[in-house]
Amino acid sequence: MSDQETDTQTGYARIQGYLKTLDGSPGVYRMLDAESRVLYVGKARNLKARVSNYSRPGNHSPRIARMISETASMMFLTTRTETEALLLEQNLIKQLKPRYNVLLRDDKSFPNIIVTRDHAYPMIKKHRGAKKQKGDYFGPFASAGAVNRTLNQLQKVFLLRNCTDSQFEARSRPCLLYQIKRCSAPCVGYISEADYARSVKDAAEFLSGKTARIQEALASQMAEASEAMEFERAAALRDRIRALTQVQTAQGINPRTVAEADIIALHTEGGQACVQVFFIRANQNWGNHDYYPRISGDEDLSEVMEAFVGQFYSDRDPPRAVILSHGLDNPDLMAEALAEKAGRKVDITVPQRGEKAELVSGAKRNARESLARRMSESAAQAKLLRGLAEAFDLPEVPNRIEVYDNSHIQGTDAVGAMIVAGPEGFAKNHYRKFNIRGDDLTPGDDFGMMKEVLTRRFKRLLKEDPDRSAGLWPDLLLIDGGAGQVSAVAEIMAEYGVEDIPMVGVAKGVDRDHGKEEFHRLGSRPFALQRNDPVLYFIQRLRDEAHRFAIGTHRAKRAKAVGATPLDDVPGVGAARKRALLAHFGSAKAVSRANLSDLKAVDGVSAAMAQTIYDFFHEKG
Known part of the structure; x- marks a missing residue:
C-alpha cells in the first residue's frame, strides 16, 4: 500500500492503527474526517478499550457505523480521572459542535433577581450575567418574562424601589410608582431606613421560600389596622396580601417536598427531541424552558439525557438536586462531575412515585406538547420554503x-x-x-x-x-x-x-x-x-x-449616543468611576475643568487615576 493510500484510509483499519499508541488511561478522543473536521467527541474510562470497540465491525448503530466509515484520523487527550474527561468532553462538544454528537443548541444565560446591598435603601431588579454587584441573588428564572411578572408583583407587596442610584439621589418628590402604590418613596423620606430594611428582609425571605411567615405578618398588620379604624392602611395591606397570593398562583407548581431542583424531562419523536427544564427554587416554580437538542434518532434515551445534562451544566451552577425523567449511562460519574463544579453534593434521581414523580410527569407532558407544536410549525415552514424556492426559481430549497x-x-x-x-x-x-x-x-x-x-x-x-x-x-x-x-x-x-x-x-x-x-x-x-x-x-x-x-x-x-459623555473616552474610567465623578462634580464639563486636587477627592479615584483624567482633558485642550 502506498503512502498516499495510507493517508486517505478511513474506517475500521484506520482506527485500529491507533491502538498500539494507547494505554488504559482515562481521557477524551476526537474522530476527524479526511478534511480534519471533527465528527465526534467522546470520553472514556479506558481509551484503549473504547477505541478498540470502534476498530471492529459489529453491533454499531447506523449512526456510529457511518461515523466510523468517515473517520480518517483521531486525536487523544488523557486526563487524571474519568470525571475530568467528562467535563472536558462536554466543553469540547459545545465548542466544536461535532456532527455525530447530541448537541444542545440553545446556550442562553438565565436571569436572576438581585436585592442590592450597596445602598442604604436597596433596590430590587432583574440581573443577567456575572454576579459582580454586591447583593443577594435569587434564581435562575426561566425567562425575562418570568422575572418581570415576579418583580411586578413583588413591587406591589414590598414597595421596594427599582430606580437607579442617580435617579434616587436627584428626586425631590415621589415618582409615579409611589402614586400607583408600587414604591414606598424612600427617595423623599416617606419611609424610615429601618422600616425599609424590614421590607427588604421580607422580600428576601419570600424569594427564599418563607412565604407563610410573611403572609401571617401582613394579615396580622391588616387586622390591627382595621381594629384601629385605619381603613386606608388596612386596604393597602389587603392589596399587598392579594399581590402575594397572585405571585404564588402564577407560579402554578409550588412543591412541598422539593426546595431546590431542576426538573428535566425528555421526549423524542420522529428523529427529534424536546427537553423541558423546570426551575424549582425556594419551594417555588420559577418558570420552565424548552430545548431541542440535535439528535440523529438512533441514540438511546439515556445517551441523549446524559449529553444534555453534561452540556447544560457545563457553564451553569447546578442546584442541589437534578430530577430526571430518564436515567443516565453514568449517573455516579455525572453526580461527581456536577458536585466538583458546584463545590457541594448534587443529587441526581429518577423518581418512580410521590411528588417528584408528579413533577417529572408534568414536565414530560410539556415536552411532548412542545415537540408536537414544533413539528407542526416545522412542517408549515418547510412548505413555505418549498414555495419560496418555486416562486424565485431557486436551484434547491433554501436552508438559510x-x-x-x-x-x-x-x-x-x-x-x-x-x-x-x-x-x-x-x-x-x-x-x-x-x-x-x-x-x-x-x-x-x-x-x-x-x-x-x-x-x-x-x-x-x-x-x-x-x-x-x-x-x-x-x-x-x-x-x-x-x-x-x-x-x-x-x-x-x-x-x-x-x-x-x-x-x-x-x-x-x-x-x-x-x-x-x-x-x-x-x-x-x-x-x-x-x-x-x-x-x-x-x-x-x-x-x-x-x-x-x-x-x-x-x-x-x-x-x-445621546447618553454619551467625554468621560466615556478616558482610559480606566468605567461605569462606577463615571457615576462617582458625575455625582461629585454634577456634569462632565465640570469634571473636564476640575483641578488635580479636586479630582483626587472623589471616592474611588486614586492619585494616578486623577492624573490620567486631568491629563486627558488638558492635553486635548
Whole structure:
C-alpha cells in the first residue's frame, strides 16, 4: 500500500492503527474526517478499550457505523480521572459542535433577581450575567418574562424601589410608582431606613421560600389596622396580601417536598427531541424552558439525557438536586462531575412515585406538547420554503435565508441589520448588526450602506468559512430595495466571487402598499406574487422582522449616543468611576475643568487615576 493510500484510509483499519499508541488511561478522543473536521467527541474510562470497540465491525448503530466509515484520523487527550474527561468532553462538544454528537443548541444565560446591598435603601431588579454587584441573588428564572411578572408583583407587596442610584439621589418628590402604590418613596423620606430594611428582609425571605411567615405578618398588620379604624392602611395591606397570593398562583407548581431542583424531562419523536427544564427554587416554580437538542434518532434515551445534562451544566451552577425523567449511562460519574463544579453534593434521581414523580410527569407532558407544536410549525415552514424556492426559481430549497435592511435618521447613527431564517423559523442567535463606518458616504446613501454591509459580511465569510462547510453561508439573500440595490449587491458578490448565491430585491409597489411588493432579480424583469399567496405573507414577515431588528438597533445606538459623555473616552474610567465623578462634580464639563486636587477627592479615584483624567482633558485642550 502506498503512502498516499495510507493517508486517505478511513474506517475500521484506520482506527485500529491507533491502538498500539494507547494505554488504559482515562481521557477524551476526537474522530476527524479526511478534511480534519471533527465528527465526534467522546470520553472514556479506558481509551484503549473504547477505541478498540470502534476498530471492529459489529453491533454499531447506523449512526456510529457511518461515523466510523468517515473517520480518517483521531486525536487523544488523557486526563487524571474519568470525571475530568467528562467535563472536558462536554466543553469540547459545545465548542466544536461535532456532527455525530447530541448537541444542545440553545446556550442562553438565565436571569436572576438581585436585592442590592450597596445602598442604604436597596433596590430590587432583574440581573443577567456575572454576579459582580454586591447583593443577594435569587434564581435562575426561566425567562425575562418570568422575572418581570415576579418583580411586578413583588413591587406591589414590598414597595421596594427599582430606580437607579442617580435617579434616587436627584428626586425631590415621589415618582409615579409611589402614586400607583408600587414604591414606598424612600427617595423623599416617606419611609424610615429601618422600616425599609424590614421590607427588604421580607422580600428576601419570600424569594427564599418563607412565604407563610410573611403572609401571617401582613394579615396580622391588616387586622390591627382595621381594629384601629385605619381603613386606608388596612386596604393597602389587603392589596399587598392579594399581590402575594397572585405571585404564588402564577407560579402554578409550588412543591412541598422539593426546595431546590431542576426538573428535566425528555421526549423524542420522529428523529427529534424536546427537553423541558423546570426551575424549582425556594419551594417555588420559577418558570420552565424548552430545548431541542440535535439528535440523529438512533441514540438511546439515556445517551441523549446524559449529553444534555453534561452540556447544560457545563457553564451553569447546578442546584442541589437534578430530577430526571430518564436515567443516565453514568449517573455516579455525572453526580461527581456536577458536585466538583458546584463545590457541594448534587443529587441526581429518577423518581418512580410521590411528588417528584408528579413533577417529572408534568414536565414530560410539556415536552411532548412542545415537540408536537414544533413539528407542526416545522412542517408549515418547510412548505413555505418549498414555495419560496418555486416562486424565485431557486436551484434547491433554501436552508438559510439572510435578510438585510438599513436604518438611520438623515444619515446619522446609521446601522445595517441582518436577520436569518430557515427550516426552524427565525434563527435569532445568528442575527448581526453593522455600525456603518463609511466616512465617505453621503448621509442617507442607502446604496453605499448596503455595499458596506455586504462587503463586510462576505469578507468575514471568506475568512471564517472559505470552503462553506460550517453552514454559515446563505442559500438566498433578500435585500430591501429595487433594481438599484440589487445591482449594488451584485457588484460586491462579483468582486468576492460568490455570484452563485441567489439574491432578490424586495421593493414596495408604486403606491408603497403592503401586498403589492415587486421582486427584482439580476437580469430579469420585476414580478409580483398574488396578494393571497402564503409565500408573499412569508416574505413580508421576513422583511418586517429585518426592519424591526434594524430599527431597534438604530434606536439603541442613538440612545447610547445621546447618553454619551467625554468621560466615556478616558482610559480606566468605567461605569462606577463615571457615576462617582458625575455625582461629585454634577456634569462632565465640570469634571473636564476640575483641578488635580479636586479630582483626587472623589471616592474611588486614586492619585494616578486623577492624573490620567486631568491629563486627558488638558492635553486635548
